Amino acid sequence: MTTGAPLPPTRGRSRARTLVPLGLAAWLVLEVWLLTLVADAASAFAVLALLVGAGVLGATVVKRAGRRAFTALTETLQRQRAGGEPTAAEKGSAGNGMLMLGGLLLMLPGLASDVLGLLLLVPPVRTAVARFAERALDRRVGTALRQARIHRPDGKVVPGEVVRDHPGDPAGPRDTRPPLTS
Numbered sequence: 001m002t003t004g005a006p007l008p009p010t011r012g013r014s015r016a017r018t019l020v021p022l023g024l025a026a027w028l029v030l031e032v033w034l035l036t037l038v039a040d041a042a043s044a045f046a047v048l049a050l051l052v053g054a055g056v057l058g059a060t061v062v063k064r065a066g067r068r069a070f071t072a073l074t075e076t077l078q079r080q081r082a083g084g085e086p087t088a089a090e091k092g093s094a095g096n097g098m099l100m101l102g103g104l105l106l107m108l109p110g111l112a113s114d115v116l117g118l119l120l121l122v123p124p125v126r127t128a129v130a131r132f133a134e135r136a137l138d139r140r141v142g143t144a145l146r147q148a149r150i151h152r153p154d155g156k157v158v159p160g161e162v163v164r165d166h167p168g169d170p171a172g173p174r175d176t177r178p179p180l181t182s
Helices: 015-041 044-082 088-107 111-120 123-147
Strands: none
Touching (some): 015 044, 044 088, 044 111, 088 111
């Protein structure tokens, strides 16, 4: 059934859908190029030792950060059940996600990802990156929430009201809305 309303204009491919694959390809080329430079300067065994060492360090960092995050979550849940406020240690445990990201970057094979992973292990850098990511996420979510409005095909905003019946009402759900007319 068609209503005769015009279809909304279609948008082209987004910038992120174009740039992300290109960025990943450039990142892979950079990683391979750096590995060949180091292999030429030292040896293939040195590159292998660097990659294995970084992988082990990354796994250790992820394991420790995961344990800290799980411990903080458990303590927070127990404190909430008891009705207490979160402690300063629990509020400061938000850096575990960045630690895990740093460990993951260390586990990925490549020297550029290892450098970024090592940078995320430095507390001031980790804090700055976390603040930047939080602000960027807040901007994106705020923009998305402002755009989440219901529009009719002619562009007008549909006014509405939420009506909730009380669950303990003995009369059952009531339909107080006027009937739809065509």
